[in-house]
Amino acid sequence: MIYQRSSQLFIEAEKVIPGGVNSPVRAFKGVGGTPIFAKSAKGAYVYDEDDNRYIDYINSWGPMILGHAYQPVVDAVIERAKNGTSFGMPTELETKIAALAISMVPNIDKIRFVNSGTEACMSAIRLARGFTKRDKIIKFAGCYHGHSDSFLIQAGSGASTFGIPNSPGVTQGTAKDTLLAHYNDLESVKALFEANKNEIAAIIIEPVAGNMGCIPPKDGFLQSLRQLCDEYNSLLIFDEVMTGFRLAKGGVQELYNVNADIVCFGKVIGGGLPVGAFAARNEIMNYLAPIGPVYQAGTLSGNPLAMAAGLAMLEALNTDDEVFERLDAKTAYLENGIREALQKHQVIFTINRVGSMISVHFDANPVVDFQTAKNGDNETFKKFFHGLLKEGVYIAPSAYETWFITDALSFEDLDYTINAVGKVAKSL
Ligand SMILES: *Cc1c(COP(=O)(O)O)cnc(C)c1O
Numbered sequence: 001m002i003y004q005r006s007s008q009l010f011i012e013a014e015k016v017i018p019g020g021v022n023s024p025v026r027a028f029k030g031v032g033g034t035p036i037f038a039k040s041a042k043g044a045y046v047y048d049e050d051d052n053r054y055i056d057y058i059n060s061w062g063p064m065i066l067g068h069a070y071q072p073v074v075d076a077v078i079e080r081a082k083n084g085t086s087f088g089m090p091t092e093l094e095t096k097i098a099a100l101a102i103s104m105v106p107n108i109d110k111i112r113f114v115n116s117g118t119e120a121c122m123s124a125i126r127l128a129r130g131f132t133k134r135d136k137i138i139k140f141a142g143c144y145h146g147h148s149d150s151f152l153i154q155a156g157s158g159a160s161t162f163g164i165p166n167s168p169g170v171t172q173g174t175a176k177d178t179l180l181a182h183y184n185d186l187e188s189v190k191a192l193f194e195a196n197k198n199e200i201a202a203i204i205i206e207p208v209a210g211n212m213g214c215i216p217p218k219d220g221f222l223q224s225l226r227q228l229c230d231e232y233n234s235l236l237i238f239d240e241v242m243t244g245f246r247l248a249k250g251g252v253q254e255l256y257n258v259n260a261d262i263v264c265f266g267k268v269i270g271g272g273l274p275v276g277a278f279a280a281r282n283e284i285m286n287y288l289a290p291i292g293p294v295y296q297a298g299t300l301s302g303n304p305l306a307m308a309a310g311l312a313m314l315e316a317l318n319t320d321d322e323v324f325e326r327l328d329a330k331t332a333y334l335e336n337g338i339r340e341a342l343q344k345h346q347v348i349f350t351i352n353r354v355g356s357m358i359s360v361h362f363d364a365n366p367v368v369d370f371q372t373a374k375n376g377d378n379e380t381f382k383k384f385f386h387g388l389l390k391e392g393v394y395i396a397p398s399a400y401e402t403w404f405i406t407d408a409l410s411f412e413d414l415d416y417t418i419n420a421v422g423k424v425a426k427s428l
Helices: 004-016 069-081 092-104 117-132 156-160 187-194 220-230 249-257 304-319 325-343 369-374 378-390 413-428
Strands: 037-042 045-048 053-056 110-114 138-139 178-181 200-205 235-239 262-265 278-281 349-353 355-360
Touching: 053 413, 069 304, 092 110, 092 187, 092 278, 092 304, 110 117, 117 138, 117 200, 117 235, 117 262, 117 278, 187 200, 187 220, 200 220, 220 235, 235 249, 325 349, 325 355, 355 413, 378 413
Parallel strands: 138 178, 138 200, 200 235, 235 262
Antiparallel strands: 037 045, 045 053, 110 278, 262 278, 349 355
């Protein structure tokens, strides 16, 4: 493959944008080399500025669950744009997408739309703190909840790739209110509750973790967190920015049959436009301004283009009864194929998967939390990444990311990918 134009564009970008990118992990620092500049995408494929084609396993980091340039979303955005792109006034569209989201997700009465997953999680903990009148939150090492101050404490993916567990600029005052537990380790959570009685507003968790690779919750782990929160009068926040509208219509609450108090959304809910949202039952959501005391706002929140895209996406997912089964079947097929290909060449690895989230870790031991995720051999991952890229298969440029599977992938695409993994495995 020739990356001439991408390389040139990166040099130009670096002069005017820090690191040449608007989100750090795009810069390929975790894998070496320079980033590929996207020119267009359709279905399962993305095309770069040198006209190379890749089977895309990033899919804008999740949103394109039905493939790139999905026609109903494209049409909805174009139609809306003709009638004005932003008003700063309420629109009917916002009520429509809110009602649809609430009908799909269990246990929520109201939803508020924001512009990113970061904003959703940031607002969710403010709401939880306001509602409980407590300051502290528990987060899990390796979970990512966006880049707001409270969460940049052992934050997985981007932050881990760059080894900035605590970013400069996050004050000690803020950091002290974020208590750190270990994923799948209930005792670590209990200990924090014991040591901070009546001080913990909420636990926030990726109920299936996706920012340290894909890490499923152990049997009963989420249920035990639910019980602990009930016992200590704290709220349970599910950050479903990645899992929401991906693992099931109703997300992880539905999949594992456990209720959260506040649920955060992003990625799929915007159909590829900048959207986040948080939702809860009335009692909690009515604590928000303008009817409650907790302030939260946004000039472009509920933006009509974004809402049109999100609505078209959710309608498509809601009316297709088999979409999540298909995604699961395709990802299972990929998992089996990769497993066989890597085994054949005696590569040491572990694969984790839940539905259409999957990650390959180059370590023999089970990957169940941030510590075990960090044991993966990053040098092998780098070779794996660049090898696949040369074969026209684009996975996330970091060992701490899941692959995002799209329904636009055909079984031919999956076979091509498995074959490429086999070729690359020889040289690992
Ligand atoms: C991507 C992600 C976020 C942040 O969303 P942005 O839209 O990038 O701000 C938060 N939580 C989880 C679980 C995510 O995967």
